[in-house]
Amino acid sequence: MRISLTQVDAFADGPFTGNPAAVMFLDRWLPDAVLQGIAADNNLSETAFLVPATAADADFELRWFTPALEVALCGHATLASGHVVLEALPDLPAVRFRTRKAGLLTVARGTDGLVLDLPAWPATQPVTGAGLAAVTAALGATPAEVWARGEDYLVAVFDLPDDVRGLRPDYRAILALAPGVDLMLIATAPGEATDVISRVFVPACGVDEDPVTGSAHAVIAPFWARRFQRASFTALQASTRSGRLVCTLTGDRVQLAGRARTVIRGEYDLPDGAISG
Structure with a gap:
């Protein structure tokens, strides 16, 4: 065949x-x-x-x-x-x-x-205390805040784009954040040439760092649209390959242009x- x-x-x-x-x-x-x-x-x-x-x-x-x-x-x-x-x-x-x-x-x-x-999948559960400390250890840097969407998505928010670019994650520690769960850990911050920058780590799926992740933007688009108080913004996923998107939140849907x-x-x-x- x-x-x-x-x-x-x-x-x-x-x-x-x-x-x-x-x-x-x-x-x-x-x-x-x-x-x-x-x-x-x-x-x-x-x-x-x-x-x-x-x-x-x-x-x-x-x-x-x-x-x-x-x-x-x-x-x-x-x-x-x-x-x-x-x-x-x-x-x-x-x-x-x-x-x-x-x-x-x-x-x-x-x-x-x-x-x-795509459907909008907002991360609305704040992660504090031991959970925040575990994410900090996994990423090797302390985010300003962390949000969760169920057990599958964690969003670590940083203040500066260089904070995201400079991450050196511990993939074993990321796996330990949610054993047995196909966890996606998203690191994001306000950008420079684009409105938003991100990196995405999914070792549970057999991919340590994903180059450009549409589903991650279905999670962070509602977050940044709310912070920016506007529906549309530009985004860069800063992997070694890199990729650019335009994200637009429309009700409970996200449109990603690329x-x-x-x-x-x-x-x-x-x-x-x-x-x-």
């Missing part, structure tokens, strides 16, 4: 920037273990798998796998998937994806790139025995 594979740099300003994602189209869902094995082979932050949707409200069903596990929401691989579809269908204004845990997501053509629509570029086209050759076995 041969599966088409397109590798896309999402939220990329140019070559060697943004977050790479593999986009793979299937006729039907393969066993989860097979999907996980393919994602491990691809060894990217995320592999997006798509099948034609059966419901009228969507064009495709979409799932995302890191090299280690399936995730509930992935922004950059959704943008990458939209890029591949819209590049193939130049007359289509937008594409709709039905997901299992994040609802209906869309990618539309924008004035300067693509616009990804660019994407195809870097690899090919096929994945899956032996029949891998499916049956």
Whole structure:
């Protein structure tokens, strides 16, 4: 069985920037273990798998796998998937994806790139005392404040962009913050050339530092929109690859605008025995 594979740099300003994602189209869902094995082979932050949707409200069903596990929401691989579809269908204004845990997501053509629509997932629980001390130890620096969204997301807020750039995290300590949980730890601060800067650490998902993370901005967009008292702002994720976004909060949704570029086209050759076995 041969599966088409397109590798896309999402939220990329140019070559060697943004977050790479593999986009793979299937006729039907393969066993989860097979999907996980393919994602491990691809060894990217995320592999997006798509099948034609059966419901009228969507064009495709979409799932995302890191090299280690399936995730509930992935922004950059959704943008990458939209890029591949819209590049193939130049007359289509937008594409709709039905997901299992994040609802209906869309990618539309924008004035300067693509616009990804995600649910807003605000972090509203303050973290103090021992929790704050544990985050400080994991990041090697003391944030001004820390906020949580359930057990899955922690947002460490710093005063200066250089505080975020200079972090040297202890990934074992990040894992110990929430054992058995697929925790995302987001470090963020007001920016310089952009309104906001961030870095994102997800060692529980098999990715120590994620290059550019759409789902992280679904969490921090409500936070910064409230602090800035305006709905829209620019953002830079300051990984070694880096990526730029424009974030807009609209009610309980977040729109992330950015660019994407195809870097690899090919096929994945899956032996029949891998499916049956």
